[in-house]
Amino acid sequence: MSETVASDPLAQALPRVSPLARFARRALGHHGFLIGAGVLGLIVLAALFAPLIAPHDPYAQDVARRLIPPVWDAKGSWDHVLGTDKLGRDYLSRLIYGARISLMIGALAALISGVIGTAMGVAAGYFGGKVDSVISYVITTRLSMPVVLVALAVASLVGGSLKIVILVLGFLLWDRFAVVTRVATQQIRHAEYIAAARCIGCSTWRIVMSEILPNILNALIVVATLEMAHAILLEATLSFLGLGVPPPEPSWGLMIAEGKSYMFFKPWVIVIPGVALLVLVLAINLLGDGVRDVTAPENRN
Amino acid sequence: MLQFALRRIAVALGVAFTVAVFSFFLLHLSGDLAVAIAGPESSAEQIERIRVEFGLDKPIVVQFLEWLGKALRFDFGRSFYFQDQVTTLIAGRLGVTMSLGGLALGFALAVAIPLGVVAAIKRDTWVDRFALTLSVFGQAMPSFWFALTLVLIFAVNLRWLPASGTGTWKHMVLPVVALGTYAMPAIMRLTRNGMLDVLASDYIRTARAKGLRPATVLFKHALRNAVIPVVGLAAVQLGFMLGGSIVIETVFSLHGLGHLAWEAISRNDYPVVQAVVLLLSVVYIAVTLVADLLNAALDPRMRSS
Numbered sequence: 186m187s188e189t190v191a192s193d194p195l196a197q198a199l200p201r202v203s204p205l206a207r208f209a210r211r212a213l214g215h216h217g218f219l220i221g222a223g224v225l226g227l228i229v230l231a232a233l234f235a236p237l238i239a240p241h242d243p244y245a246q247d248v249a250r251r252l253i254p255p256v257w258d259a260k261g262s263w264d265h266v267l268g269t270d271k272l273g274r275d276y277l278s279r280l281i282y283g284a285r286i287s288l289m290i291g292a293l294a295a296l297i298s299g300v301i302g303t304a305m306g307v308a309a310g311y312f313g314g315k316v317d318s319v320i321s322y323v324i325t326t327r328l329s330m331p332v333v334l335v336a337l338a339v340a341s342l343v344g345g346s347l348k349i350v351i352l353v354l355g356f357l358l359w360d361r362f363a364v365v366t367r368v369a370t371q372q373i374r375h376a377e378y379i380a381a382a383r384c385i386g387c388s389t390w391r392i393v394m395s396e397i398l399p400n401i402l403n404a405l406i407v408v409a410t411l412e413m414a415h416a417i418l419l420e421a422t423l424s425f426l427g428l429g430v431p432p433p434e435p436s437w438g439l440m441i442a443e444g445k446s447y448m449f450f451k452p453w454v455i456v457i458p459g460v461a462l463l464v465l466v467l468a469i470n471l472l473g474d475g476v477r478d479v480t481a482p483e484n485r486n
Numbered sequence: 487m488l489q490f491a492l493r494r495i496a497v498a499l500g501v502a503f504t505v506a507v508f509s510f511f512l513l514h515l516s517g518d519l520a521v522a523i524a525g526p527e528s529s530a531e532q533i534e535r536i537r538v539e540f541g542l543d544k545p546i547v548v549q550f551l552e553w554l555g556k557a558l559r560f561d562f563g564r565s566f567y568f569q570d571q572v573t574t575l576i577a578g579r580l581g582v583t584m585s586l587g588g589l590a591l592g593f594a595l596a597v598a599i600p601l602g603v604v605a606a607i608k609r610d611t612w613v614d615r616f617a618l619t620l621s622v623f624g625q626a627m628p629s630f631w632f633a634l635t636l637v638l639i640f641a642v643n644l645r646w647l648p649a650s651g652t653g654t655w656k657h658m659v660l661p662v663v664a665l666g667t668y669a670m671p672a673i674m675r676l677t678r679n680g681m682l683d684v685l686a687s688d689y690i691r692t693a694r695a696k697g698l699r700p701a702t703v704l705f706k707h708a709l710r711n712a713v714i715p716v717v718g719l720a721a722v723q724l725g726f727m728l729g730g731s732i733v734i735e736t737v738f739s740l741h742g743l744g745h746l747a748w749e750a751i752s753r754n755d756y757p758v759v760q761a762v763v764l765l766l767s768v769v770y771i772a773v774t775l776v777a778d779l780l781n782a783a784l785d786p787r788m789r790s791s
Contacts, residue, residue: 329774330763337748448637455631459628463627
């Protein structure tokens with residue numbers, strides 16, 4: 186630009202950009218990231234403001250208005266945009282409130298499993314040796330157990346509820362967190378800044394919290410989105426099989442289960458909640474893939 | 487190789503034992519089984535009688551050792567609900583699940599590997615983008631919903647295939663497609679990435695430079711090396727599919743292990759649940775063990791880890 190800048194050619198060639206600004210610039214050029222973030226943002230807003238947006242009470246039954254088709258059907262009406270279910274409850278309102286269940290389960294299950302898995306993975310990667318052997322053994326054991334089956338068995342014995350589903354999934358889905366953070370920690374364990382931190386007398390806890398975690402954060406975010414999507418799909422599966430979130434909660438999986446017996450005549454009762462699940466999980470996955478591409482373009486393939 | 491194999495087998499046996507401990511205690515610690523079996527309306531005497539009848543009054547370690555001792559001889563006791571030996575029940579259901587899982591894996595490999603190879607060769611063209619889009623959608627679809635959608639399209643609207651049940655080969659088509667699609671995205675991505683890495687390597691350039699036919703380079707040199715990691719992944723996916731069979735078998739009313747597990751779980755038939763959890767885990771452990779040994783035999787570098 187001006188003559189003064191040109192006097193330092195290096196400064197001109199490499200403009201100083203903060204990591205956040207670089208992230209924002211790359212993210213805004215990434216279609217998958219933008220679409221994922223946009224759609225997920227809309228669903229989160231809908232869930233947060235559900236009482237304001239939902240046209241009806243999602244639990245209010247009206248036997249006189251059962252199984253009304255959606256508005257695009259010849260018999261549909263604008264009063265029930267997505268129609269009603271077998272008990273006359275407004276489908277759109279149930280869908281909006283259902284987003285709360287899916288998002289809450291996805292976020293909390295990913296949080297619980299993230300804490301467990303990261304603690305195990307970082308410990309295994311940082312200490313190595315016996316600690317690593319024991320933790321790797323635990324991970325192998327966990328991987329060999331069928332998730333759906335164990336989750337169903339526990340939910341059935343304890344009794345299915347929102348809290349139980351969150352806890353069961355949180356305590357089952359930590360494997361990928363552990364695997365990924367273990368490898369990521371192993372890669373930076375011998376880095377010079379870790380050795381430097383040790384030399385100036387930092388405690389292990391401090392090294393983990395302020396040197397290791399910030400450096401594996403990108404990988405953690407990617408796994409967190411994957412596991413959030415995984416937990417949402419598993420909750421839907423458990424609820425579909427009748428052992429997850431109990432009625433009358435408007436869980437999307439439960440809506441599909443309740444619509445199953447009518448699907449031959451009223452296909453929209455299973456198509457609508459299924460598409461909602463697909464869109465939500467797709468948005469989360471696109472966001473996760475986007476974060477991976479934007480933070481580590483060299484890993485893109 | 488022998489040392490690697492022995493160590494790997496020892497780990498597999500250890501994991502199988504740990505899973506046995508876990509599947510036993512999990513069901514015991516998550517509630518009072520005597521109450522669960524008796525049902526909510528039963529009296530205290532009835533619960534007490536059930537407790538003695540099923541040996542639930544003994545110390546839990548004794549119960550576990552008795553169960554494990556019998557399990558090693560394939561005796562999992564009698565089902566509470568079906569009034570049959572658990573082993574007989576499982577043996578009767580195993581065939582359906584194994585053929586479903588095997589066919590689904592075969593279907594997934596048959597579609598995903600060629601798709602991954604083509605996507606890698608035609609990188610960044612519409613074929614590649616189509617394959618990636620397909621895999622992104624595949625990963626986001628709830629398997630039970632995909633199964634129901636297949637029923638809607640092919641059984642209800644087009645009337646090409648039956649909606650549920652068993653009997654002819656036509657009954658297996660939709661379940662196999664539904665279950666196999668579940669495993670496709672991961673296999674497709676791994677094949678594509680493996681092919682991309684291999685195609686960029688020096689020995690492929692050498693093979694091309696010395697004038698070999700493109701097809702020879704592709705199939706004899708590149709594909710062989712690219713699919714080695716797929717062997718390991720296929721084993722893992724087979725394990726996931728056995729777990730996923732619980733959903734697919736329930737949707738299509740196939741009377742396999744998954745359906746049995748679901749029936750047993752919803753009726754608190756815990757000898758059956760324990761046996762199925764243990765069996766599916768042991769199958770997974772065995773399959774990944776074989777895949778690891780196979781990989782180590784094919785590629786000596788794998789033996790060090």
